[in-house]
Structures are given as structure tokens and as C-alpha cells.
Amino acid sequence: MKSKLCIAALLVAFTSLPAFAQQSAKIDPAVVERYVKSAFPKVPEGWQSRVDQDETQRVCTQYHNEPPKAEFDKILAREKAAVVYPADGKVIGNWKEGQKVAQNGRGGQFSDPPGTVSGGNCYGCHQLSGTEVSFGTLGPSLRSYGKDRKFDPAEAKLTYAKIYNSNSVLPCSNMPRFGYHKVLTEQQIKDAVAYLFDPESPVNK
Ligand code: HEC
Incomplete structure (x- = not known):
């Protein structure tokens, strides 16, 4: 030791x-x-x-x-x-779908069967819900992320940009550029934002 x-x-x-x-x-x-x-x-x-x-x-x-x-x-x-915002101007989707994105670490391998849905694997690097015991710590904890930001729509928009292209907020970030590299769809990114910003999401409970 x-x-x-x-x-x-x-x-x-x-x-x-x-x-x-x-x-x-x-x-x-x-x-x-x-x-x-x-x-x-x-x-x-x-x-x-x-x-x-x-x-x-x-x-x-x-x-x-x-x-x-x-x-x-x-x-x-x-x-x-390089950030492409949703045409409808809405950055918050469905938190339940966002939870799936956060938990799913699949996709992005050329051995994947066709039709594999890629995830964001957010839990691989972040704490999010207080009830999930398995998470990585390469990134900061995102517990109460939306609540701590008073569910501010401007913060939600910035978070969309962060997930779409982490380097648009912090150059040379270790966080993947999910939208920019087409790992996640626009809808999946909206859902991930909802996971962080919906008051009903376990992230904010
Ligand atoms: C490979 C590790 C990794 C993965 C996977 C990852 N992140 Fe990150 N994330 C980081 C790191 C490292 C930081 C801190 C540096 C930075 O801000 O870029 C960060 C920062 C953030 C921040 C900003 C936190 C703050 O300080 O305000 C948010 C929001 C975020 N991540 C959300 C997500 C979401 C949502 C997902 C899943 C779609 C995700 N991250 C997936 C590594 C990761």
C-alpha cells in the first residue's frame, strides 16, 4: 500500500x-x-x-x-x-425517458447489432438520482441539479448545450460531445435535460 x-x-x-x-x-x-x-x-x-x-x-x-x-x-x-438547438425552442423533454438515456451505456461500437439505441451513460461518470448506488465520479455529482438552479429555463438551455457539445461550455472537457458526435438524438438530449430539470425527476427529490 x-x-x-x-x-x-x-x-x-x-x-x-x-x-x-x-x-x-x-x-x-x-x-x-x-x-x-x-x-x-x-x-x-x-x-x-x-x-x-x-x-x-x-x-x-x-x-x-x-x-x-x-x-x-x-x-x-x-x-x-456548433450547438444545434431544437427547432421548437423546447429543451426539456420527458424525464422518464431521460433516466433511460442516463442509465444506458450501450451503443457506439461497430459490433453493435443494427438498431441498437445508444445511451449517454451519464451514470458512468456522474451521480444523479439519490437512490442509484452505482455511479462513476469522473464528473461532478448532478444531485438536485435543476432544483439548485431554481429550475431556471436559461440554465436548462445551457445544460442542453453542455450535453450537445460539452466543449461549448468548457473547452477540452472530458465529457463526450453527445449531439455533436451524433451519439444521442435531439429528443434524447431533451429527455436528459428533463432528467436534470424536471421537479418530478428523482434527481431533484
Ligand atoms: C466520460 C464521462 C462523462 C459522461 C459519460 C458524462 N459526463 Fe457530464 N461531465 C463529465 C465531466 C468530467 C464533467 C466536468 C467537466 C465539465 O464541466 O466539462 C461533466 C460535467 C457535466 C455537467 C456540468 C456540471 C456543472 O458543473 O454544472 C453536466 C450538466 C453534465 N456533465 C451532464 C451529463 C449528462 C446529462 C450526461 C449523460 C447524457 C453526462 N454528463 C455524461 C464527464 C462525463
Whole structure:
């Protein structure tokens, strides 16, 4: 146990050394690209874009997810513009359907049978309902999310944008860009927003 802690401390020390950062920045992006591509030699039709980085991902990789202010602002502007809001202006759907989206971690694999409905796997990274005991902690707890924000419609709209494209709120976020990458449909995103913003949702109980 003690030695594990020491290793952890060492790793922390190493990763925060500027010399280490400089060294890793010297890696040729073209070489990384080549390795990533060679790891997926048989990408199915229409999936190629998933191994190609967009401009934001490229910049986030370049700066190890800590872009300087000017780049940060550029990403924010670009990713905000990439959010597609519902044509009917309503960002809140059905919380019961949203719960299914939050619990479902399936989809997005090329071995999936046709017609597989993709989920958002929100519980993989977030606490949401107080009665669900199994959840990940990579993201912050979303308990009482809507209630804490007084069910403010402007906050609900921002949350739609967050789920649609996490980078439109926080550049280089670790959270998937569900709408932007077409993992979730517009309706599923609305339902996920409802899970967070409906007063009847277990998230707010
Ligand atoms: C792979 C992990 C991961 C998954 C899956 C994930 N998130 Fe996140 N989420 C994060 C992380 C990390 C943050 C904190 C950084 C940030 O704000 O981008 C976050 C932040 C958020 C926030 C902003 C919280 C705040 O501080 O106001 C909301 C809202 C949110 N997530 C909702 C969701 C919903 C809804 C889903 C499912 C559709 C989901 N997340 C799926 C990792 C994830």
C-alpha cells in the first residue's frame, strides 16, 4: 500500500515537471496519427471521421487539455456556434425517458447489432438520482441539479448545450460531445435535460 502511494506521488511529481511536458510536446503528431490509424485498420464505412480529430481535439491534444487563453476562447466560440438547438425552442423533454438515456451505456461500437439505441451513460461518470448506488465520479455529482438552479429555463438551455457539445461550455472537457458526435438524438438530449430539470425527476427529490 505504502509503495503504491509512493508511486502515485512520483507520477504526480513527474507529470507536473515542466521538463516532462516539454519532452512529450516534442512527439510528432503525424507519428501519433499513424499509430492511431494503424490500430483501426478496418474502419467500417462511414466511421472514418471517428479516428480523425477535429480542430478542437487537435488543439486540446497539442496543449494537453490546457489551452492558453487565446486558444481557449477560440474553442469556446467555435463550439458554441456548433450547438444545434431544437427547432421548437423546447429543451426539456420527458424525464422518464431521460433516466433511460442516463442509465444506458450501450451503443457506439461497430459490433453493435443494427438498431441498437445508444445511451449517454451519464451514470458512468456522474451521480444523479439519490437512490442509484452505482455511479462513476469522473464528473461532478448532478444531485438536485435543476432544483439548485431554481429550475431556471436559461440554465436548462445551457445544460442542453453542455450535453450537445460539452466543449461549448468548457473547452477540452472530458465529457463526450453527445449531439455533436451524433451519439444521442435531439429528443434524447431533451429527455436528459428533463432528467436534470424536471421537479418530478428523482434527481431533484
Ligand atoms: C466520460 C464521462 C462523462 C459522461 C459519460 C458524462 N459526463 Fe457530464 N461531465 C463529465 C465531466 C468530467 C464533467 C466536468 C467537466 C465539465 O464541466 O466539462 C461533466 C460535467 C457535466 C455537467 C456540468 C456540471 C456543472 O458543473 O454544472 C453536466 C450538466 C453534465 N456533465 C451532464 C451529463 C449528462 C446529462 C450526461 C449523460 C447524457 C453526462 N454528463 C455524461 C464527464 C462525463
